[in-house]
Amino acid sequence: MRQNPERRAALVDAAIEVLARQGSRGLTFRAVDTEAAVPNGTASNYFTNRDDLLNQVARRTRERLSPDASALAGTMEAPPSRDLVVRLLHDLVGRMREDRSSYLAMMELRLEGTRRPELQAMLTEVFSNNVQEGIRFHLGAGLPGDRTTVLLLYLAMSGFIVDDLTVPDVLAPFPLDDLIAGLVDRTLPPPAAE
Incomplete structure (x- = not known):
């Protein structure tokens, strides 16, 4: 080789x-x-x-879809809040739209994994690690919510990404800002009263 x-x-x-x-x-x-x-x-x-x-x-x-470390560090200078979660989700959508090919390729790999057990095992490991890393990142940064919150955000954004890549006209009537703000409002616990 x-x-x-x-x-x-x-x-x-x-x-x-x-x-x-x-x-x-x-x-x-x-x-x-x-x-x-x-x-x-x-x-x-x-x-x-x-x-x-x-x-x-x-x-x-996975490498191509990971956020740029220096850009992420700059984003994370903001205080942990619902607003920061909204910004992070917008950044995710931005990366997806900038590197559409990687997301489409990953969707193809997921489908191929249903027919190739070795690939499915590897993808299961990759996505399990992604979810666990997301949970560690979220909780470690002091962002609002818990493990279940992160998992729900992951699942919702995964569905959004699939529709945005494959049938974007379904979501076209719904402004992205409203979708992400609504997702965060309905998923994260309300801020504690001061």
Whole structure:
């Protein structure tokens, strides 16, 4: 197997674009080579098989979808509050819209995981870790709510993201600011009386 990290990353990024545009049926080594503008056969030199490529895509989408550490640190300078939760959810939507391909590729991986037990096991681990990290982050930052609150926000935002990516006209009549504010108002406990 080839070890050039930059070439491997470019191939995985190309695979994300192929998955987003063509779905898992379109994800072939040849399609990845074409998307990455490299000679035919290059991807097969970097990945032992399709499962290896899918696993690398899952890891890379997680990297691409994670918030920028310095931007997040700046956001977290605000006091922990419902308003900060609203801002964090808006940031999530912004990342999703900026890197639509990664979210679509991850949706394709989820579907593919229903047919590939090894991929499903890996995705279960990735998403379980994401949920636990989200809970630790939320509680550690002193944001309002508890573990269940974080899980409910995760589930609601996951549903929002699926609709926004696949059938955006369903949500078009509902302003994003109102949706997120309503979600936070109905999910988080009211502020304690002073």
